[in-house]
Amino acid sequence: MSSTSALPDSVESHLPGETGVWMFIIGDILVFSLLFSVFVYDRSQEVALFVEQQQLLNQTLGLLNTVLLLTSSWLVALAVHGARAGQLLRARGCFGLAILCGIGFVVVKYFEWGEKMAADLTIETNNFFMYYYLMTGIHLLHMMIGIGVLVFLWQSVRDTECDAQGVGVLESGACFWHLVDILWIALFALLYLMR
């Protein structure tokens, strides 16, 4: 729909990326909502345990990851903006930095999980840690796919001239990255902060 528009930056209602991507995003949010609902329900069955176990999480690392993801989302938005304005070099640089932030997130997660496992807190410890590993793990899978998407975008900015269709592809990929970001924010709130 939007990719056929001659003016991708027009102020009229413009859906970034193509419609199919939004179907995927809404579908994915639906599934995560289901997962979050099940978590909140199970949590309500043993609130005391969940609150107590939550204290064992490393909120500093969680916050660090939140900052990394928010920064990468901002960079991706800058990159798409740059590509729209024809500043391909800037766009490429921003995508590159966003990929580094994404990799940083995975590295932090590695140390965070390592720390938990060293303390004998595993997926089988209790329901809280089951959800901790599952939710962060499923999100991590999204991260890996998202980093792959960003690498593809980074590559495509280098190789092609950015016409309206090219920008449409960038927008679609960027939307997926924002999805990964927004899911993490919900996850961070539910797992690390919810009292």
Added chain:
Amino acid sequence: MNIRNQLICAWSAMGFTAICLAGFLFANFIPPISPNLSAEAVAAIYRENALSMRFGILLIMSSAGFICSFAAALAMQMKRIEGDLVPVFTYAQLGAGCVTTLVFVFASVFWTGAAFRPDHDPELTRMLNDIGWITLLMTFAPFIIQNIALGLCILSDTQAEPVFPRWVGYYNLWVAMLFVPGGLLTFFKTGPFAWDGLFVWWVPFAVFFTWYLAMCYILLGAIQRQAQAEPAAA
């Protein structure tokens, strides 16, 4: 190009869905036998329903081959996107689809092993029952390759008149995501990620069978468009 043969293979998705679902009903597998039951309890289920379960499992087995013919029908339309030279997603989809058949075949074999001698040691019955369910639900790998290959193929279609609507590509990528949690059943006997839980059984089960119905409908549309576009060959 033969439209009639394609239609036969496309409709086999309906045959698969109907026969397989009937099989699950007769076998009393909806909801699944809980992984949390004692060996004695599992053996009692197989003892008390032996005949109905054998029949249901036989139906599941009977339906499995249709997965191959449907994957072949999908492959023919995918080939219209990829061409004859390098139809690599087409082959990936076809190969993964055929392996999916084996998932249903082997799950049926193990369940039949459990139902065949209902009076044998309960531990053995439960073990065969376990392996049957694990075969069916943990084996997400071929399923997701079938969906991802089909999804990427559809998204790579640059023809003015695409073979499939573009959203079908994203739909398939989404379906692939939903099968992945099946692998987690290895860790749990209860809860949403056990093999009778929400994310291993109910969501994938519903998504899997609606995928066959939806893709059958979409595929019939694609074949019809081909018949109109190339009437001479029909």
